[in-house]
Amino acid sequence: MNDREELWQAVLSDIELKISRPNFLTWLKNSRLVENQDGIAMVALPNNFAKEWVEVKYHKLILGSMRDLSGSIKKVEYVVEGNLSKKPLRQKIVKRAPIGFGDGQLAFQEMRVDPKTNLNPRYTLNSFIVGPFNELAHSATAAIIENVGVKYNPLFIYGGVGLGKTHLIQAAGNEIMSLYKDAVRVKYVTSEKFTNDVVWAIRNGRAEEIKKNYRDVDVLIIDDIQFIGGKEKTEEEFFHTFNALHENNKQIIISSDRPPRAIPTLEERLRSRFEGGMIVDISYPEYESRVAIIKTKLQEHGVELDDSSIDIIAKRVQKNIREIEGILNKLLFYQTTYKKALDTNTVDRIIAEATQQSMNKVSPSQIIKAVSAFFEISSNDLLGRARNKEFVEPRQIAMFLFRDMLSMSYPDIANRVGKRDHTTAIYAYKKIDSGIKGSSDLSQKIMMIKEVVNKTV
Ligand code: ADP
Ligand code: MG
Numbered sequence: 304m305n306d307r308e309e310l311w312q313a314v315l316s317d318i319e320l321k322i323s324r325p326n327f328l329t330w331l332k333n334s335r336l337v338e339n340q341d342g343i344a345m346v347a348l349p350n351n352f353a354k355e356w357v358e359v360k361y362h363k364l365i366l367g368s369m370r371d372l373s374g375s376i377k378k379v380e381y382v383v384e385g386n387l388s389k390k391p392l393r394q395k396i397v398k399r400a401p402i403g404f405g406d407g408q409l410a411f412q413e414m415r416v417d418p419k420t421n422l423n424p425r426y427t428l429n430s431f432i433v434g435p436f437n438e439l440a441h442s443a444t445a446a447i448i449e450n451v452g453v454k455y456n457p458l459f460i461y462g463g464v465g466l467g468k469t470h471l472i473q474a475a476g477n478e479i480m481s482l483y484k485d486a487v488r489v490k491y492v493t494s495e496k497f498t499n500d501v502v503w504a505i506r507n508g509r510a511e512e513i514k515k516n517y518r519d520v521d522v523l524i525i526d527d528i529q530f531i532g533g534k535e536k537t538e539e540e541f542f543h544t545f546n547a548l549h550e551n552n553k554q555i556i557i558s559s560d561r562p563p564r565a566i567p568t569l570e571e572r573l574r575s576r577f578e579g580g581m582i583v584d585i586s587y588p589e590y591e592s593r594v595a596i597i598k599t600k601l602q603e604h605g606v607e608l609d610d611s612s613i614d615i616i617a618k619r620v621q622k623n624i625r626e627i628e629g630i631l632n633k634l635l636f637y638q639t640t641y642k643k644a645l646d647t648n649t650v651d652r653i654i655a656e657a658t659q660q661s662m663n664k665v666s667p668s669q670i671i672k673a674v675s676a677f678f679e680i681s682s683n684d685l686l687g688r689a690r691n692k693e694f695v696e697p698r699q700i701a702m703f704l705f706r707d708m709l710s711m712s713y714p715d716i717a718n719r720v721g722k723r724d725h726t727t728a729i730y731a732y733k734k735i736d737s738g739i740k741g742s743s744d745l746s747q748k749i750m751m752i753k754e755v756v757n758k759t760v
Pocket of ligand 2: 468469470
Protein backbone atom coordinates (compact mmCIF):
# COMPACT_ATOMS: atom_id res chain seq x y z
CA MET A 304 0.00 0.00 0.00
CA ASN A 305 1.27 3.46 -0.74
CA ASP A 306 0.95 6.48 1.55
CA ARG A 307 -2.22 7.63 -0.07
CA GLU A 308 -3.93 4.29 0.36
CA GLU A 309 -2.69 4.02 3.88
CA LEU A 310 -3.99 7.44 4.73
CA TRP A 311 -7.39 6.56 3.33
CA GLN A 312 -7.43 3.30 5.22
CA ALA A 313 -6.78 5.18 8.42
CA VAL A 314 -9.49 7.71 7.60
CA LEU A 315 -11.94 4.88 6.95
CA SER A 316 -11.01 3.13 10.17
CA ASP A 317 -11.74 6.34 11.96
CA ILE A 318 -15.05 6.98 10.26
CA GLU A 319 -16.12 3.40 10.61
CA LEU A 320 -16.27 3.91 14.33
CA LYS A 321 -18.35 7.02 14.06
CA ILE A 322 -21.10 5.90 11.74
CA SER A 323 -23.24 2.81 11.64
CA ARG A 324 -22.02 -0.34 10.03
CA PRO A 325 -24.67 -0.44 7.26
CA ASN A 326 -23.94 3.16 6.40
CA PHE A 327 -20.28 2.52 6.31
CA LEU A 328 -20.72 -0.48 4.06
CA THR A 329 -23.26 1.23 1.84
CA TRP A 330 -21.49 4.50 1.30
CA LEU A 331 -17.82 4.23 2.02
CA LYS A 332 -16.72 0.67 1.60
CA ASN A 333 -15.97 1.14 -2.09
CA SER A 334 -14.40 4.55 -1.83
CA ARG A 335 -10.82 5.40 -2.71
CA LEU A 336 -8.53 8.29 -2.26
CA VAL A 337 -7.40 8.84 -5.83
CA GLU A 338 -5.37 11.97 -5.36
CA ASN A 339 -3.76 13.86 -2.56
CA GLN A 340 -1.71 16.76 -3.75
CA ASP A 341 -1.06 20.32 -2.68
CA GLY A 342 -3.55 20.02 0.12
CA ILE A 343 -6.35 18.86 -2.14
CA ALA A 344 -7.65 15.36 -1.72
CA MET A 345 -9.89 13.65 -4.23
CA VAL A 346 -12.15 10.82 -3.14
CA ALA A 347 -13.75 8.52 -5.69
CA LEU A 348 -17.13 6.91 -5.10
CA PRO A 349 -18.71 4.16 -7.21
CA ASN A 350 -21.72 6.14 -8.44
CA ASN A 351 -23.35 9.50 -8.42
CA PHE A 352 -25.81 8.67 -5.69
CA ALA A 353 -23.04 7.61 -3.34
CA LYS A 354 -21.03 10.67 -4.24
CA GLU A 355 -23.86 13.04 -3.42
CA TRP A 356 -24.78 11.25 -0.25
CA VAL A 357 -21.22 11.17 1.01
CA GLU A 358 -20.78 14.83 0.17
CA VAL A 359 -23.89 15.75 2.06
CA LYS A 360 -23.58 13.48 5.04
CA TYR A 361 -19.97 12.64 5.57
CA HIS A 362 -17.90 15.48 4.20
CA LYS A 363 -17.38 17.03 7.61
CA LEU A 364 -16.34 13.75 9.14
CA ILE A 365 -13.99 12.97 6.28
CA LEU A 366 -12.40 16.39 6.29
CA GLY A 367 -11.98 16.34 10.06
CA SER A 368 -10.46 12.94 10.07
CA MET A 369 -8.10 13.77 7.18
CA ARG A 370 -6.96 16.91 8.92
CA ASP A 371 -6.32 14.93 12.06
CA LEU A 372 -4.21 12.44 10.25
CA SER A 373 -2.50 14.64 7.73
CA GLY A 374 -2.35 18.28 8.69
CA SER A 375 -1.73 19.49 5.17
CA ILE A 376 -5.22 18.79 3.82
CA LYS A 377 -7.13 21.90 2.88
CA LYS A 378 -9.90 20.59 0.79
CA VAL A 379 -11.62 17.33 -0.06
CA GLU A 380 -13.36 16.83 -3.37
CA TYR A 381 -15.49 13.97 -4.60
CA VAL A 382 -15.74 12.27 -7.97
CA VAL A 383 -17.57 9.33 -9.46
CA GLU A 384 -15.27 6.42 -10.34
CA GLY A 385 -16.63 6.16 -13.86
CA ASN A 386 -15.79 9.79 -14.54
CA LEU A 387 -12.13 9.43 -13.71
CA SER A 388 -9.72 9.27 -16.57
CA LYS A 389 -9.43 5.55 -16.96
CA LYS A 390 -5.69 5.15 -17.19
CA PRO A 391 -3.28 4.96 -14.34
CA LEU A 392 -4.89 4.54 -10.93
CA ARG A 393 -7.35 1.79 -11.66
CA GLN A 394 -4.80 -0.80 -12.58
CA LYS A 395 -2.74 -0.14 -9.55
CA ILE A 396 -5.24 -1.01 -6.88
CA VAL A 397 -6.24 -4.38 -8.17
CA LYS A 398 -2.98 -5.91 -7.16
CA ARG A 399 -2.21 -3.98 -4.05
CA ALA A 400 -1.24 -6.00 -1.02
CA PRO A 401 -3.48 -5.92 1.99
CA ILE A 402 -2.27 -4.00 4.97
CA GLY A 403 -4.45 -3.03 7.84
CA PHE A 404 -6.45 -4.86 10.38
CA GLY A 405 -9.70 -6.62 9.77
CA ASP A 406 -12.34 -4.81 7.82
CA GLY A 407 -9.94 -1.94 7.37
CA GLN A 408 -8.92 -3.78 4.27
CA LEU A 409 -12.47 -4.19 3.09
CA ALA A 410 -12.09 -2.56 -0.29
CA PHE A 411 -9.28 -4.89 -1.08
CA GLN A 412 -10.75 -7.98 0.44
CA GLU A 413 -14.14 -7.51 -1.06
CA MET A 414 -12.60 -8.02 -4.46
CA ARG A 415 -11.56 -11.47 -3.51
CA VAL A 416 -14.94 -12.69 -2.38
CA ASP A 417 -15.65 -15.94 -4.14
CA PRO A 418 -18.66 -15.26 -6.35
CA LYS A 419 -19.89 -18.84 -6.09
CA THR A 420 -19.94 -19.12 -2.32
CA ASN A 421 -19.89 -15.42 -1.37
CA LEU A 422 -17.19 -16.32 1.11
CA ASN A 423 -14.36 -13.96 1.89
CA PRO A 424 -11.12 -15.93 2.21
CA ARG A 425 -9.75 -13.59 4.84
CA TYR A 426 -11.97 -15.22 7.44
CA THR A 427 -10.21 -18.35 8.61
CA LEU A 428 -10.24 -20.38 11.79
CA ASN A 429 -6.52 -19.85 11.98
CA SER A 430 -6.88 -16.13 12.39
CA PHE A 431 -9.76 -16.54 14.84
CA ILE A 432 -8.52 -16.08 18.37
CA VAL A 433 -10.22 -18.28 20.91
CA GLY A 434 -10.82 -17.38 24.53
CA PRO A 435 -13.40 -18.21 27.18
CA PHE A 436 -15.81 -15.69 25.64
CA ASN A 437 -16.13 -17.50 22.33
CA GLU A 438 -14.88 -20.98 23.14
CA LEU A 439 -18.24 -22.66 22.93
CA ALA A 440 -19.11 -21.09 19.59
CA HIS A 441 -15.70 -22.02 18.30
CA SER A 442 -15.89 -25.65 19.34
CA ALA A 443 -19.43 -26.06 18.03
CA THR A 444 -18.21 -24.68 14.72
CA ALA A 445 -15.24 -27.03 14.71
CA ALA A 446 -17.62 -29.92 15.37
CA ILE A 447 -19.84 -29.20 12.42
CA ILE A 448 -16.87 -28.82 10.11
CA GLU A 449 -16.02 -32.43 10.93
CA ASN A 450 -19.61 -33.63 10.69
CA VAL A 451 -21.33 -31.45 8.15
CA GLY A 452 -25.11 -31.63 8.36
CA VAL A 453 -25.38 -34.28 11.03
CA LYS A 454 -23.98 -32.96 14.28
CA TYR A 455 -25.62 -29.67 15.16
CA ASN A 456 -28.24 -28.57 12.71
CA PRO A 457 -28.85 -25.73 12.58
CA LEU A 458 -25.94 -24.16 14.37
CA PHE A 459 -27.19 -20.84 15.68
CA ILE A 460 -24.55 -18.38 16.87
CA TYR A 461 -25.55 -15.13 18.50
CA GLY A 462 -23.74 -12.21 20.07
CA GLY A 463 -23.27 -8.45 19.98
CA VAL A 464 -21.81 -6.28 17.25
CA GLY A 465 -18.20 -6.74 16.24
CA LEU A 466 -17.59 -9.86 18.28
CA GLY A 467 -16.72 -12.26 15.49
CA LYS A 468 -19.97 -13.84 14.32
CA THR A 469 -19.40 -13.14 10.66
CA HIS A 470 -15.78 -14.13 11.00
CA LEU A 471 -16.63 -17.46 12.58
CA ILE A 472 -19.44 -18.51 10.26
CA GLN A 473 -17.49 -17.50 7.17
CA ALA A 474 -14.47 -19.35 8.50
CA ALA A 475 -16.68 -22.43 8.84
CA GLY A 476 -17.59 -22.09 5.18
CA ASN A 477 -14.00 -21.60 4.09
CA GLU A 478 -12.81 -24.50 6.17
CA ILE A 479 -15.49 -26.81 4.78
CA MET A 480 -14.59 -25.73 1.25
CA SER A 481 -10.94 -26.47 1.74
CA LEU A 482 -11.62 -29.83 3.40
CA TYR A 483 -14.19 -31.18 0.98
CA LYS A 484 -13.32 -29.18 -2.13
CA ASP A 485 -15.84 -29.55 -4.92
CA ALA A 486 -17.74 -32.26 -3.10
CA VAL A 487 -19.77 -29.68 -1.21
CA ARG A 488 -21.57 -26.58 -2.26
CA VAL A 489 -21.41 -23.80 0.28
CA LYS A 490 -23.39 -20.60 0.14
CA TYR A 491 -23.01 -17.60 2.43
CA VAL A 492 -25.65 -14.92 2.41
CA THR A 493 -26.73 -12.05 4.63
CA SER A 494 -30.39 -12.03 5.57
CA GLU A 495 -30.73 -8.69 3.77
CA LYS A 496 -29.56 -10.29 0.57
CA PHE A 497 -31.96 -13.16 1.10
CA THR A 498 -34.78 -10.68 1.67
CA ASN A 499 -33.90 -8.76 -1.48
CA ASP A 500 -33.87 -11.98 -3.47
CA VAL A 501 -37.30 -12.90 -2.15
CA VAL A 502 -38.69 -9.47 -2.96
CA TRP A 503 -37.22 -9.64 -6.43
CA ALA A 504 -38.60 -13.12 -7.02
CA ILE A 505 -42.07 -12.07 -5.93
CA ARG A 506 -42.09 -8.97 -8.08
CA ASN A 507 -40.93 -10.87 -11.09
CA GLY A 508 -43.00 -13.97 -10.55
CA ARG A 509 -39.85 -16.07 -10.25
CA ALA A 510 -40.30 -17.99 -7.02
CA GLU A 511 -38.48 -20.95 -8.47
CA GLU A 512 -35.25 -18.93 -8.57
CA ILE A 513 -35.18 -18.89 -4.79
CA LYS A 514 -35.53 -22.64 -4.72
CA LYS A 515 -32.81 -23.07 -7.27
CA ASN A 516 -30.40 -20.71 -5.54
CA TYR A 517 -30.93 -21.71 -1.98
CA ARG A 518 -31.93 -25.34 -1.91
CA ASP A 519 -29.27 -26.62 -4.20
CA VAL A 520 -26.52 -26.36 -1.59
CA ASP A 521 -24.95 -28.55 1.07
CA VAL A 522 -24.16 -25.77 3.50
CA LEU A 523 -26.23 -22.62 3.82
CA ILE A 524 -24.75 -19.89 5.98
CA ILE A 525 -27.05 -17.00 6.77
CA ASP A 526 -25.73 -13.94 8.55
CA ASP A 527 -27.71 -11.57 10.81
CA ILE A 528 -30.96 -13.49 10.63
CA GLN A 529 -32.62 -11.04 13.04
CA PHE A 530 -33.43 -8.79 10.07
CA ILE A 531 -35.98 -11.17 8.60
CA GLY A 532 -38.21 -10.84 11.67
CA GLY A 533 -41.54 -9.30 10.68
CA LYS A 534 -41.00 -9.75 6.94
CA GLU A 535 -43.68 -12.35 6.37
CA LYS A 536 -42.90 -13.45 2.85
CA THR A 537 -39.22 -13.72 3.57
CA GLU A 538 -39.86 -15.68 6.73
CA GLU A 539 -42.14 -18.01 4.89
CA GLU A 540 -39.64 -18.54 2.11
CA PHE A 541 -36.86 -19.10 4.59
CA PHE A 542 -39.01 -21.58 6.48
CA HIS A 543 -39.44 -23.68 3.36
CA THR A 544 -35.79 -23.36 2.43
CA PHE A 545 -34.83 -24.37 5.93
CA ASN A 546 -37.05 -27.44 5.90
CA ALA A 547 -35.93 -28.58 2.48
CA LEU A 548 -32.30 -28.40 3.53
CA HIS A 549 -32.80 -29.82 6.99
CA GLU A 550 -34.73 -32.85 5.78
CA ASN A 551 -31.83 -33.69 3.53
CA ASN A 552 -29.20 -33.30 6.24
CA LYS A 553 -27.82 -30.18 4.67
CA GLN A 554 -25.97 -27.99 7.14
CA ILE A 555 -27.47 -24.67 8.13
CA ILE A 556 -25.42 -22.10 10.01
CA ILE A 557 -27.11 -18.99 11.31
CA SER A 558 -25.87 -15.86 13.06
CA SER A 559 -27.93 -13.32 14.91
CA ASP A 560 -27.39 -10.42 17.26
CA ARG A 561 -29.66 -12.10 19.81
CA PRO A 562 -31.13 -15.51 20.59
CA PRO A 563 -34.22 -16.70 18.67
CA ARG A 564 -36.60 -16.03 21.53
CA ALA A 565 -35.48 -12.39 21.68
CA ILE A 566 -36.28 -11.61 18.05
CA PRO A 567 -39.71 -10.15 18.74
CA THR A 568 -41.30 -10.48 15.34
CA LEU A 569 -39.96 -13.89 14.41
CA GLU A 570 -42.63 -16.40 13.48
CA GLU A 571 -43.12 -19.11 16.04
CA ARG A 572 -42.48 -21.95 13.62
CA LEU A 573 -39.10 -20.51 12.64
CA ARG A 574 -38.19 -19.91 16.24
CA SER A 575 -38.87 -23.50 17.11
CA ARG A 576 -36.83 -24.68 14.13
CA PHE A 577 -33.89 -22.59 15.28
CA GLU A 578 -34.24 -23.87 18.80
CA GLY A 579 -34.21 -27.43 17.52
CA GLY A 580 -30.50 -27.20 16.79
CA MET A 581 -27.48 -25.99 18.71
CA ILE A 582 -27.55 -22.45 20.07
CA VAL A 583 -24.32 -20.89 21.26
CA ASP A 584 -23.40 -17.36 22.15
CA ILE A 585 -20.30 -15.24 21.85
CA SER A 586 -20.05 -12.97 24.84
CA TYR A 587 -17.68 -10.07 25.50
CA PRO A 588 -14.00 -10.95 25.57
CA GLU A 589 -12.43 -10.69 29.02
CA TYR A 590 -9.32 -8.61 29.55
CA GLU A 591 -6.90 -11.44 28.88
CA SER A 592 -8.58 -12.33 25.61
CA ARG A 593 -8.54 -8.70 24.55
CA VAL A 594 -4.82 -8.51 25.21
CA ALA A 595 -4.30 -11.73 23.27
CA ILE A 596 -6.29 -10.37 20.34
CA ILE A 597 -4.34 -7.11 20.31
CA LYS A 598 -0.99 -8.83 20.57
CA THR A 599 -1.74 -11.35 17.86
CA LYS A 600 -2.98 -8.72 15.45
CA LEU A 601 -0.01 -6.46 16.12
CA GLN A 602 2.33 -9.33 15.51
CA GLU A 603 0.61 -10.29 12.27
CA HIS A 604 1.29 -6.78 11.00
CA GLY A 605 4.71 -6.28 12.48
CA VAL A 606 3.69 -3.36 14.64
CA GLU A 607 5.57 -2.73 17.87
CA LEU A 608 3.65 -1.48 20.83
CA ASP A 609 4.66 -1.36 24.46
CA ASP A 610 2.72 -3.30 27.07
CA SER A 611 1.31 -0.27 28.79
CA SER A 612 -0.29 0.92 25.53
CA ILE A 613 -1.70 -2.53 24.92
CA ASP A 614 -3.09 -2.40 28.43
CA ILE A 615 -4.74 0.95 27.72
CA ILE A 616 -6.43 -0.34 24.59
CA ALA A 617 -7.58 -3.52 26.30
CA LYS A 618 -9.07 -1.53 29.14
CA ARG A 619 -10.77 1.05 27.01
CA VAL A 620 -12.32 -1.15 24.35
CA GLN A 621 -14.24 -3.92 26.01
CA LYS A 622 -17.13 -4.82 23.84
CA ASN A 623 -16.15 -4.72 20.22
CA ILE A 624 -13.26 -6.38 18.43
CA ARG A 625 -13.88 -4.31 15.33
CA GLU A 626 -13.22 -1.21 17.41
CA ILE A 627 -9.95 -2.69 18.57
CA GLU A 628 -8.99 -3.20 14.93
CA GLY A 629 -9.93 0.38 14.13
CA ILE A 630 -7.54 1.65 16.75
CA LEU A 631 -4.78 -0.64 15.57
CA ASN A 632 -5.27 0.65 12.03
CA LYS A 633 -4.73 4.18 13.19
CA LEU A 634 -1.66 3.22 15.16
CA LEU A 635 -0.30 1.41 12.15
CA PHE A 636 -0.85 4.48 10.06
CA TYR A 637 1.00 6.73 12.47
CA GLN A 638 3.82 4.33 12.79
CA THR A 639 4.37 3.89 9.07
CA THR A 640 3.91 7.56 8.34
CA TYR A 641 6.23 8.91 10.98
CA LYS A 642 8.50 5.88 10.94
CA LYS A 643 9.07 5.84 14.63
CA ALA A 644 7.83 4.05 17.68
CA LEU A 645 4.58 5.30 19.12
CA ASP A 646 4.81 7.28 22.33
CA THR A 647 2.19 6.92 25.03
CA ASN A 648 0.76 10.36 24.40
CA THR A 649 -0.01 9.65 20.78
CA VAL A 650 -1.46 6.28 21.66
CA ASP A 651 -3.60 7.87 24.33
CA ARG A 652 -4.90 10.48 21.95
CA ILE A 653 -5.71 7.96 19.23
CA ILE A 654 -7.57 5.78 21.67
CA ALA A 655 -9.49 8.68 23.15
CA GLU A 656 -10.55 9.84 19.70
CA ALA A 657 -11.58 6.40 18.63
CA THR A 658 -13.60 5.52 21.68
CA GLN A 659 -15.67 8.63 22.12
CA GLN A 660 -19.13 7.49 21.24
CA SER A 661 -22.13 9.59 20.66
CA MET A 662 -24.67 8.63 23.26
CA ASN A 663 -27.37 11.03 22.17
CA LYS A 664 -30.89 9.92 21.63
CA VAL A 665 -32.77 10.27 18.39
CA SER A 666 -34.74 13.50 18.08
CA PRO A 667 -37.34 14.70 15.56
CA SER A 668 -34.86 17.19 14.17
CA GLN A 669 -32.43 14.40 13.31
CA ILE A 670 -35.16 12.69 11.35
CA ILE A 671 -35.97 15.94 9.58
CA LYS A 672 -32.31 16.52 8.77
CA ALA A 673 -31.72 13.03 7.48
CA VAL A 674 -34.85 12.90 5.34
CA SER A 675 -34.29 16.30 3.79
CA ALA A 676 -30.64 15.51 3.12
CA PHE A 677 -31.55 12.23 1.57
CA PHE A 678 -34.05 13.74 -0.83
CA GLU A 679 -32.09 16.93 -1.19
CA ILE A 680 -34.93 19.23 -0.30
CA SER A 681 -34.97 21.90 2.38
CA SER A 682 -36.50 21.15 5.75
CA ASN A 683 -38.96 23.97 5.13
CA ASP A 684 -40.22 22.22 2.05
CA LEU A 685 -40.25 18.92 3.88
CA LEU A 686 -42.39 20.29 6.70
CA GLY A 687 -44.35 22.78 4.64
CA ARG A 688 -47.70 22.54 2.95
CA ALA A 689 -46.70 22.59 -0.70
CA ARG A 690 -48.03 19.55 -2.49
CA ASN A 691 -45.36 19.27 -5.15
CA LYS A 692 -44.67 15.70 -6.03
CA GLU A 693 -41.06 15.87 -4.90
CA PHE A 694 -42.10 16.85 -1.38
CA VAL A 695 -44.99 14.48 -0.82
CA GLU A 696 -43.17 11.19 -0.47
CA PRO A 697 -40.34 12.57 1.68
CA ARG A 698 -42.95 14.18 3.90
CA GLN A 699 -44.81 10.91 4.29
CA ILE A 700 -41.56 9.16 5.08
CA ALA A 701 -40.76 11.74 7.74
CA MET A 702 -44.19 11.20 9.29
CA PHE A 703 -43.68 7.46 9.15
CA LEU A 704 -40.33 7.74 10.90
CA PHE A 705 -41.70 10.03 13.61
CA ARG A 706 -44.13 7.29 14.43
CA ASP A 707 -41.84 4.37 13.84
CA MET A 708 -38.71 5.63 15.57
CA LEU A 709 -40.11 8.00 18.18
CA SER A 710 -43.62 6.65 18.73
CA MET A 711 -44.98 10.17 18.40
CA SER A 712 -48.77 10.53 18.51
CA TYR A 713 -50.57 11.20 15.25
CA PRO A 714 -51.76 14.66 16.33
CA ASP A 715 -48.18 15.58 17.31
CA ILE A 716 -46.89 14.36 13.99
CA ALA A 717 -49.53 16.24 12.05
CA ASN A 718 -48.75 19.36 14.02
CA ARG A 719 -45.07 19.10 13.24
CA VAL A 720 -45.71 18.71 9.55
CA GLY A 721 -47.58 21.78 8.34
CA LYS A 722 -50.25 21.73 11.04
CA ARG A 723 -52.27 19.15 9.24
CA ASP A 724 -55.14 17.04 10.43
CA HIS A 725 -54.11 13.92 12.34
CA THR A 726 -55.77 11.67 9.75
CA THR A 727 -53.10 12.84 7.31
CA ALA A 728 -50.47 11.43 9.62
CA ILE A 729 -52.34 8.14 9.96
CA TYR A 730 -52.69 7.94 6.20
CA ALA A 731 -48.98 8.68 5.65
CA TYR A 732 -47.92 6.08 8.18
CA LYS A 733 -50.10 3.38 6.66
CA LYS A 734 -49.09 4.25 3.13
CA ILE A 735 -45.37 4.00 3.84
CA ASP A 736 -45.78 0.99 6.09
CA SER A 737 -47.54 -1.00 3.39
CA GLY A 738 -45.27 0.49 0.73
CA ILE A 739 -42.23 -0.96 2.48
CA LYS A 740 -43.72 -4.40 2.28
CA GLY A 741 -44.31 -4.14 -1.44
CA SER A 742 -41.21 -2.32 -2.58
CA SER A 743 -37.63 -3.16 -1.84
CA ASP A 744 -36.72 0.25 -3.20
CA LEU A 745 -38.72 2.03 -0.58
CA SER A 746 -37.64 -0.25 2.24
CA GLN A 747 -34.04 0.25 1.19
CA LYS A 748 -34.50 4.01 1.34
CA ILE A 749 -36.09 3.82 4.77
CA MET A 750 -33.35 1.57 6.03
CA MET A 751 -30.64 3.93 4.87
CA ILE A 752 -32.33 6.97 6.32
CA LYS A 753 -32.82 5.23 9.64
CA GLU A 754 -29.20 4.30 9.81
CA VAL A 755 -28.22 7.87 9.21
CA VAL A 756 -30.63 9.09 11.85
CA ASN A 757 -29.23 6.63 14.33
CA LYS A 758 -25.68 7.72 13.85
CA THR A 759 -25.40 11.30 12.74
CA VAL A 760 -26.01 12.98 16.02
P1 ADP B 1 -19.82 -9.50 13.98
O1 ADP B 1 -20.23 -10.23 12.74
O2 ADP B 1 -20.10 -10.27 15.24
O3 ADP B 1 -20.37 -8.11 14.06
P2 ADP B 1 -17.18 -9.67 12.82
O4 ADP B 1 -17.11 -11.13 12.58
O5 ADP B 1 -17.45 -8.82 11.64
O6 ADP B 1 -18.24 -9.34 13.97
O7 ADP B 1 -15.85 -9.22 13.56
C1 ADP B 1 -15.40 -7.87 13.59
C2 ADP B 1 -13.93 -7.80 13.31
O8 ADP B 1 -13.21 -8.38 14.39
C3 ADP B 1 -13.54 -8.59 12.07
O9 ADP B 1 -12.54 -7.90 11.37
C4 ADP B 1 -13.01 -9.90 12.62
O10 ADP B 1 -12.04 -10.47 11.78
C5 ADP B 1 -12.44 -9.49 13.95
N1 ADP B 1 -12.59 -10.54 14.95
C6 ADP B 1 -13.70 -10.86 15.64
N2 ADP B 1 -13.50 -11.88 16.48
C7 ADP B 1 -12.21 -12.24 16.32
C8 ADP B 1 -11.38 -13.24 16.93
N3 ADP B 1 -11.88 -14.08 17.85
N4 ADP B 1 -10.11 -13.31 16.53
C9 ADP B 1 -9.63 -12.46 15.61
N5 ADP B 1 -10.34 -11.49 15.01
C10 ADP B 1 -11.62 -11.38 15.36
MG1 MG C 1 -21.46 -9.63 11.20
